[in-house]
Amino acid sequence: MKKLIHGDKAGIILLDVLEVKMQQDQNPDEFVDDMDRMDEDLAIARSRKKKHLGNKVKPPHKYAVILQNDDYTPMEFVVFVLIEIFHHPPERAERIMLSVHNEGIGVAGIYHLEIAEQKAYEAAIEAKEHQYPLNIKVEKVA
Numbered sequence: 001m002k003k004l005i006h007g008d009k010a011g012i013i014l015l016d017v018l019e020v021k022m023q024q025d026q027n028p029d030e031f032v033d034d035m036d037r038m039d040e041d042l043a044i045a046r047s048r049k050k051k052h053l054g055n056k057v058k059p060p061h062k063y064a065v066i067l068q069n070d071d072y073t074p075m076e077f078v079v080f081v082l083i084e085i086f087h088h089p090p091e092r093a094e095r096i097m098l099s100v101h102n103e104g105i106g107v108a109g110i111y112h113l114e115i116a117e118q119k120a121y122e123a124a125i126e127a128k129e130h131q132y133p134l135n136i137k138v139e140k141v142a
Protein backbone atom coordinates (compact mmCIF):
# COMPACT_ATOMS: atom_id res chain seq x y z
CA MET A 1 0.00 0.00 0.00
CA LYS A 2 1.40 3.44 -0.93
CA LYS A 3 0.72 6.56 1.03
CA LEU A 4 1.50 10.10 -0.05
CA ILE A 5 2.90 12.49 2.50
CA HIS A 6 3.24 16.09 1.42
CA GLY A 7 6.28 17.84 2.87
CA ASP A 8 8.08 21.01 1.88
CA LYS A 9 11.58 19.59 1.74
CA ALA A 10 11.41 17.27 -1.20
CA GLY A 11 7.97 18.21 -2.36
CA ILE A 12 6.35 14.85 -1.99
CA ILE A 13 7.70 11.99 0.07
CA LEU A 14 6.46 8.66 -1.08
CA LEU A 15 6.29 6.11 1.69
CA ASP A 16 5.72 2.46 1.21
CA VAL A 17 3.73 1.83 4.34
CA LEU A 18 4.35 -1.91 4.31
CA GLU A 19 8.11 -1.49 4.12
CA VAL A 20 8.07 1.01 6.93
CA LYS A 21 5.98 -1.34 9.04
CA MET A 22 8.51 -4.16 8.43
CA GLN A 23 11.43 -1.91 9.34
CA GLN A 24 9.60 -0.81 12.44
CA ASP A 25 9.01 -4.43 13.50
CA GLN A 26 12.48 -5.75 12.72
CA ASN A 27 14.59 -2.89 13.95
CA PRO A 28 12.63 -0.62 16.31
CA ASP A 29 15.59 1.53 17.49
CA GLU A 30 16.84 2.23 14.00
CA PHE A 31 13.30 3.04 12.93
CA VAL A 32 12.91 5.62 15.69
CA ASP A 33 16.30 7.13 14.72
CA ASP A 34 15.20 7.37 11.08
CA MET A 35 11.93 9.03 11.98
CA ASP A 36 13.76 11.51 14.25
CA ARG A 37 16.19 12.32 11.45
CA MET A 38 13.29 12.90 9.04
CA ASP A 39 11.62 15.22 11.55
CA GLU A 40 14.89 17.13 11.97
CA ASP A 41 15.40 17.38 8.20
CA LEU A 42 11.88 18.73 7.83
CA ALA A 43 12.41 21.31 10.57
CA ILE A 44 15.72 22.43 8.98
CA ALA A 45 14.10 22.70 5.55
CA ARG A 46 11.23 24.74 7.00
CA SER A 47 13.51 27.19 8.81
CA ARG A 48 15.72 27.56 5.70
CA LYS A 49 12.67 28.29 3.59
CA LYS A 50 11.51 30.91 6.09
CA LYS A 51 14.94 32.55 6.13
CA HIS A 52 15.12 32.65 2.34
CA LEU A 53 11.62 33.85 1.62
CA GLY A 54 10.32 35.30 4.85
CA ASN A 55 6.74 36.14 4.13
CA LYS A 56 7.68 38.31 1.20
CA VAL A 57 6.83 37.11 -2.27
CA LYS A 58 8.58 39.19 -4.88
CA PRO A 59 6.72 40.03 -8.08
CA PRO A 60 8.57 39.09 -11.29
CA HIS A 61 10.67 41.76 -12.99
CA LYS A 62 9.32 43.66 -15.96
CA TYR A 63 11.15 44.20 -19.24
CA ALA A 64 10.84 47.04 -21.77
CA VAL A 65 10.96 46.35 -25.50
CA ILE A 66 12.98 49.28 -26.87
CA LEU A 67 12.88 50.55 -30.44
CA GLN A 68 15.77 52.49 -31.90
CA ASN A 69 15.57 54.95 -34.75
CA ASP A 70 17.30 54.38 -38.06
CA ASP A 71 17.25 56.14 -41.39
CA TYR A 72 15.88 53.33 -43.55
CA THR A 73 12.95 51.54 -41.89
CA PRO A 74 9.75 53.14 -43.26
CA MET A 75 7.54 54.93 -40.75
CA GLU A 76 4.50 52.93 -41.93
CA PHE A 77 6.29 49.68 -41.19
CA VAL A 78 7.12 50.73 -37.60
CA VAL A 79 3.48 51.76 -37.09
CA PHE A 80 2.36 48.41 -38.53
CA VAL A 81 4.64 46.51 -36.09
CA LEU A 82 3.38 48.59 -33.14
CA ILE A 83 -0.23 47.81 -34.07
CA GLU A 84 0.11 44.15 -35.05
CA ILE A 85 2.69 42.87 -32.56
CA PHE A 86 2.39 45.31 -29.65
CA HIS A 87 -1.38 45.79 -30.00
CA HIS A 88 -1.36 49.57 -29.81
CA PRO A 89 -4.29 51.43 -31.33
CA PRO A 90 -3.27 53.27 -34.57
CA GLU A 91 -3.04 56.77 -33.03
CA ARG A 92 -0.80 55.62 -30.19
CA ALA A 93 1.33 53.52 -32.59
CA GLU A 94 1.86 56.65 -34.71
CA ARG A 95 2.82 58.69 -31.60
CA ILE A 96 5.32 56.05 -30.40
CA MET A 97 6.87 55.79 -33.90
CA LEU A 98 7.20 59.60 -34.17
CA SER A 99 8.70 59.79 -30.70
CA VAL A 100 11.34 57.16 -31.67
CA HIS A 101 11.93 59.02 -34.95
CA ASN A 102 12.45 62.33 -33.12
CA GLU A 103 14.11 61.22 -29.89
CA GLY A 104 16.15 58.31 -31.24
CA ILE A 105 14.73 55.73 -28.87
CA GLY A 106 11.34 54.69 -27.42
CA VAL A 107 9.40 52.00 -25.60
CA ALA A 108 7.14 49.71 -27.63
CA GLY A 109 5.80 48.05 -24.46
CA ILE A 110 6.59 46.64 -21.01
CA TYR A 111 6.03 42.95 -20.27
CA HIS A 112 7.22 39.95 -18.29
CA LEU A 113 10.48 38.58 -19.72
CA GLU A 114 9.20 35.81 -21.98
CA ILE A 115 6.48 37.97 -23.52
CA ALA A 116 8.96 40.82 -24.08
CA GLU A 117 11.41 38.43 -25.77
CA GLN A 118 8.68 36.88 -27.92
CA LYS A 119 7.44 40.27 -29.14
CA ALA A 120 10.97 41.56 -29.81
CA TYR A 121 11.67 38.32 -31.72
CA GLU A 122 8.48 38.63 -33.80
CA ALA A 123 9.24 42.28 -34.63
CA ALA A 124 12.84 41.43 -35.56
CA ILE A 125 11.71 38.55 -37.84
CA GLU A 126 9.15 40.81 -39.54
CA ALA A 127 11.81 43.52 -40.12
CA LYS A 128 14.30 40.94 -41.42
CA GLU A 129 11.75 39.56 -43.86
CA HIS A 130 11.39 43.08 -45.30
CA GLN A 131 15.15 43.68 -45.08
CA TYR A 132 14.70 46.69 -42.79
CA PRO A 133 17.43 47.42 -40.23
CA LEU A 134 14.96 48.00 -37.36
CA ASN A 135 16.84 47.72 -34.09
CA ILE A 136 14.95 46.19 -31.13
CA LYS A 137 16.24 45.48 -27.63
CA VAL A 138 14.80 44.04 -24.41
CA GLU A 139 15.88 45.85 -21.23
CA LYS A 140 15.09 45.12 -17.60
CA VAL A 141 12.99 47.84 -16.02
CA ALA A 142 14.77 49.11 -12.90
Ligand code: TYC
Pocket residue numbers: 067068069070071072073074075078097098100101134135
Ligand atom coordinates in the same frame (compact mmCIF):
# COMPACT_ATOMS: atom_id res chain seq x y z
N1 TYC B 1 13.47 57.24 -39.02
C1 TYC B 1 12.67 56.38 -39.85
C2 TYC B 1 12.32 57.13 -41.12
O1 TYC B 1 12.45 58.33 -41.20
C3 TYC B 1 11.40 55.91 -39.14
C4 TYC B 1 11.64 55.05 -37.94
C5 TYC B 1 10.93 55.26 -36.78
C6 TYC B 1 12.56 54.02 -38.00
C7 TYC B 1 11.11 54.46 -35.66
C8 TYC B 1 12.77 53.18 -36.87
O2 TYC B 1 12.19 52.61 -34.65
C9 TYC B 1 12.03 53.41 -35.73
N2 TYC B 1 11.84 56.38 -42.12
